Ligand SMILES: *[C@@H]1O[C@H](CO)[C@@H](O)[C@H](O)[C@H]1NC(C)=O
Ligand SMILES: *[C@@H]1O[C@H](CO)[C@@H](O)[C@H](O)[C@H]1NC(C)=O
Ligand SMILES: *[C@@H]1O[C@H](CO)[C@@H](O)[C@H](O)[C@H]1NC(C)=O
């Protein structure tokens with residue numbers, strides 16, 4: 153039944169519901185001026201609210217995007233607590249560890265000591281954020297649908313009940329957290345369904361544009377155009393839920409690099425439209441419409457014989473160009489990418505002030521914020537091997553994107569298929585105490601096309617150079633670290649100050665094993681590396697877990713090892729510009745350590761965890777050794793705690809089952825989006841049908857909570 157067939161009664165009901173909806177969410181007093189204000193504030197998915205780029209940088213609320221979210225509970229203000237050692241099940245410290253236990257003061261009044269290192273503060277804040285995340289989760293279908301409606305202003309899509317059961321049976325941890333899907337699909341509501349179908353059906357036809365299309369008809373994948381290993385893996389995931397899916401064409405990016413950059417102003421217009429079309433009819437049909445027109449006619453083998461409508465996707469080729477020239481168009485006008493904000497002011501938006509540890513990981517990966525400062529420091533940003541982009545909003549599914557892209561994310565195939573280069577294997581993942589106090593990284597020279605005069609600005613090359621002791625001492629490189637302040641014998645708290653002249657070469661030699669295994673992607677050939685790098689032996693993924701610290705950086709695109717790093721008992725440190733499906737479930741400083749894309753914080757991080765130097769009482773001036781002034785106690789337990797939290801969390805929310813649940817939900821939402829009756833299909837009940845299921849009184853058995 154389509155909108156045109158509506159009888160009068162239904163139209164009245166419909167109008168009444170729109171009015172009711174409007175009143176609920178805008179209040180009666182809402183004037184048209186108010187509405188304009190609301191609309192002009194609509195943030196772009198994955199972007200910041202315009203106000204977030206204004207100084208001073210009070211911690212931005214990462215959830216602030218959905219205007220309809222009612223009564224957001226204020227973030228709890230973290231109160232300082234004693235250094236978190238006490239709450240840990242401790243593993244014995246290695247012999248040579250510097251003793252960080254504070255001696256009991258001789259007074260009868262116990263004095264509390266606080267370790268005021270900014271990292272301790274960041275970890276506490278992340279814990280508070282995580283507790284809030286963990287406590288707001290729906291536990292029943294009733295709550296889940298209610299939350300859906302209040303958050304998104306629409307009914308859940310058809311099949312939501314099946315998806316809910318599917319997710320519960322797989323022990324999904326947070327049934328509500330599919331924010332990325334909603335963000336990604338939101339602007340598409342501004343396009344009509346037939347336009348999306350037309351584009352999706354034919355996007356594969358010019359193979360130069362690097363798109364595969366998977367065609368689902370009658371609950372089967374009946375054809376894949378331009379297939380690749382990526383589409384094969386995606387097919388395997390789709391199989392799990394295909395019996396619930398309507399006919400659809402799914403275009404998938406075949407390239408490593410993301411595709412779409414819709415200019416910010418156009419995106420605002422699309423989002424405004426989406427907002428205005430939110431609707432909840434009192435009663436909708438819980439099934440997809442059959443026989444939609446404009447899906448690809450798969451009986452026609454030869455595309456030349458298919459005379460159906462085409463729309464141009466306006467792809468253009470832009471490899472090896474400054475990506476920020478394109479990307480800035482997708483940024484809000486007041487963001488650093490489009491204003492002339494200084495580096496210092498930009499840093500204040502997302503770095504803590506003492507050394508510049510990443511305070512807001514979301515912003516540290518946001519090109520509108522960091523783009524201007526890293527545009528010459530990341531291979532994809534100035535020397536990408538392939539960029540095929542469009543400024544039109546067209547449906548294309550991709551594994552990763554940067555903050556300005558409008559691709560529809562799905563869980564990377566690498567995380568699903570079993571590939572020993574990327575799959576977690578516990579064979580050599582020894583316990584923390586048996587790991588080496590070491591930082592490891594291995595990889596090839598990917599990231600962009602390398603020339604003799606540009607390679608040293610690429611992200612991987614910079615990392616390797618920054619940990620090459622020989623190179624560091626030859627060049628006299630100095631970096632920033634924090635050192636404990638000498639506050640005299642009566643000091644109560646441990647405080648720190650910046651030391652900008654730390655010479656890291658010996659520390660790097662002792663505590664890192666970072667290097668390339670082989671060259672690739674150089675023009676005309678890689679001989680210019682002969683005098684710069686020596687190739688290190690390959691180290692299998694599981695052998696890398698013998699080191700405590702695992703650094704993860706981008707390659708040509710996102711890094712496929714990240715899930716395995718998190719699953720391991722080692723601690724992952726991550727720098728990236730890419731966004732992935734799992735981002736809203738991973739919290740920096742709770743599950744991993746964020747690293748700035750400039751790496752200006754990396755020695756501050758490692759000296760904090762590993763420790764450096766002698767306590768100030770024993771400071772001796774060792775002549776020319778400027779490092780002798782530096783002392784930071786070892787914080788091995790904090791590192792271990794983060795590593796353990798990351799591992800436990802990854803085992804709850806980054807499982808193959810979680811990928812299946814994500815994909816199912818994504819394709820249900822997409823299926824509704826491409827349905828001509830999309831405003832009149834979905835789930836309009838109150839959720840009570842699954843009361844028994846939720847109470848475990850169903851034949852199907854009780855679902856377990858993921859991890860309580
Ligand atoms: C859908 O959008 C296309 C392109 O914007 C337009 O040509 C077409 O008329 C629209 N169709 C309907 C049914 O609104
Ligand atoms: C930024 O600076 C350039 C050169 O000084 C100037 O041309 C441009 O108008 C400025 N842009 C903004 C947004 O202030
Ligand atoms: C130590 O730090 C705590 C927490 O920040 C603070 O409340 C206390 O006043 C500090 N004590 C001293 C002596 O500075």
Ligand SMILES: *[C@@H]1O[C@H](CO)[C@@H](O)[C@H](O)[C@H]1NC(C)=O
Pocket residue numbers: 676677678679
């Ligand atoms: C690599 O390129 C350099 C510079 O163009 C050239 O001199 C050299 O012969 C090339 N080496 C090989 C193995 O092709």
Ligand SMILES: *[C@@H]1O[C@H](CO)[C@@H](O)[C@H](O)[C@H]1NC(C)=O
Pocket residue numbers: 616620621622623626666667668683684685686687688
């Ligand atoms: C480290 O740098 C030196 C000198 O710059 C170079 O000879 C050596 O090959 C580099 N080592 C690695 C592992 O790249």
Ligand SMILES: *[C@@H]1O[C@H](CO)[C@@H](O)[C@H](O)[C@H]1NC(C)=O
Pocket residue numbers: 195196197198199200201213214215216217331335514735736737
């Ligand atoms: C990053 O911030 C934006 C804007 O506030 C938000 O939409 C997005 O969900 C955030 N991403 C994560 C991973 O928190």
